[in-house]
C-alpha cells in the first residue's frame with residue numbers, strides 16, 4: 001500500500017497558497033509540484049521554479065491530469081509531475097485553483113490531502129496582492145473574473161474532504177499546518 005500523499009493547497013487568489021507551499025518545503029522538505037501556465041511571469045518568478053511558463057502553442061503539447069483557464073490564462077498539472085515529486089519524497093505539495101482541487105479529490109481519493117485557505121476580510125486580501133507587487137490592472141482583471149468569485153467559497157465537492165484554514169494570522173496558520181502534518185507523519189492512513 002502506498003503512503004504517498006499530495007497536499008493540495010487551494011483557495012482564493014492572494015489567500016496564501018504559495019506561502020503555505022513554501023513553508024512546507026522549507027520546514028518539512030516537501031517538494032513542490034511545478035505546474036504549467038501561459039500567464040507571463042511576475043517580477044522575480046523563474047521558469048522551472050515557480051512555473052513552467054508556456055506559450056499557448058507549447059501548453060497544448062503537454063499531457064495534463066487536469067487543466068483550467070483562470071482569469072484568461074491557462075494552467076495545467078500532470079501525473080508525471082506528481083510521480084517526479086514522489087520519487088523524492090512521499091509527501092509533496094501542489095497549488096491549484098478550486099476546480100483543480102475538486103479534480104484531484106476525485107482522481108486521487110485519499111492520496112490528495114486538500115487544504116482550503118480563506119481570508120474573510122476581502123480588503124485585507126486585496127491589499128496583500130498590491131503589497132506582493134501585482135500590477136493594478138492585473139488585480140482588477142482578476143477580481144472581475146468568474147474564477148475569482150468562485151474560489152471565495154469552498155466548493156460543494158470539497159465539503160467534508162478539505163481542511164479549512166483561516167489564514168489571517170500567520171503564526172496560527174503555521175500551528176494549524178504543523179498539527180495537520182504531524183497527524184500524517186504519525187500515521188498516514190489514520191489521518192484520512
Ligand SMILES: Nc1ncnc2c1ncn2[C@@H]1O[C@H](COP(=O)(O)OP(=O)(O)OP(=O)(O)O)[C@@H](O)[C@H]1O
Pocket residue numbers: 011012013014015016017018019020095128129131132167168169170173
Ligand atoms: N497570514 C498572512 N498575513 C499577511 N500576509 C500574508 C499572509 N499569508 C500570505 N501573505 C502574503 O500575501 C501575499 C499573497 O500570498 P501568496 O502569493 O502566497 O497567495 P496565493 O494564494 O498563492 O496567490 P495567487 O493565487 O494569486 O497566486 C504574499 O505577499 C504573502 O507574503
Ligand SMILES: Nc1nc2c(ncn2[C@@H]2O[C@H](COP(=O)(O)O)[C@@H](O)[C@H]2O)c(=O)[nH]1
Pocket residue numbers: 010011012013017035036037039066067068070075076077095096097098099100101
Ligand atoms: N487547476 C489548476 N490551477 C492552478 C495550476 N497552477 C496554478 N493554479 C492556480 O491558478 C490560479 C492563478 O495562479 P497565479 O499564479 O496566476 O496567481 C491560482 O489559484 C493557482 O493556485 C494548475 O496546474 N491547475
